[in-house]
Amino acid sequence: DVCQRFKACLVSGEPTSEPDQKLIAEAIFKWARELGATDFAHWFFPVRGGGGAVGGAVGAFKMDAFIDLDWGSKAANKPFRPCFPHERLFQGETDGSSF
Secondary structure, eight states: OHHHHHHHHHHHOOOOOHHHHHHHHHHHHHHHHHTTOOEEEEEEOOGGGOOOOTTTSOOEEEEEESEEEOTTOOSSSOOEEEOOOHHHHSOOOSSOTTO
């Protein structure tokens, strides 16, 4: 069961397998779209900005949309397509320096 494997990874610190990452991202995308969501946020607490406690540290977020260019299209101007690639969900940085 994907949920049990994901929970086990959270406890052990092992990475979630790519097939499970894809299934989790697909389920979250379906759920979010059913509720009318068009975008999501990557919420983080940079290590150099504090301890990460809610209300007690400097935090930030980066907004992103549930769309991407359809890179498989042969059109010169690539059309948009709704999506939520698993790479956008399962990303991590130690200090949020890219944001």
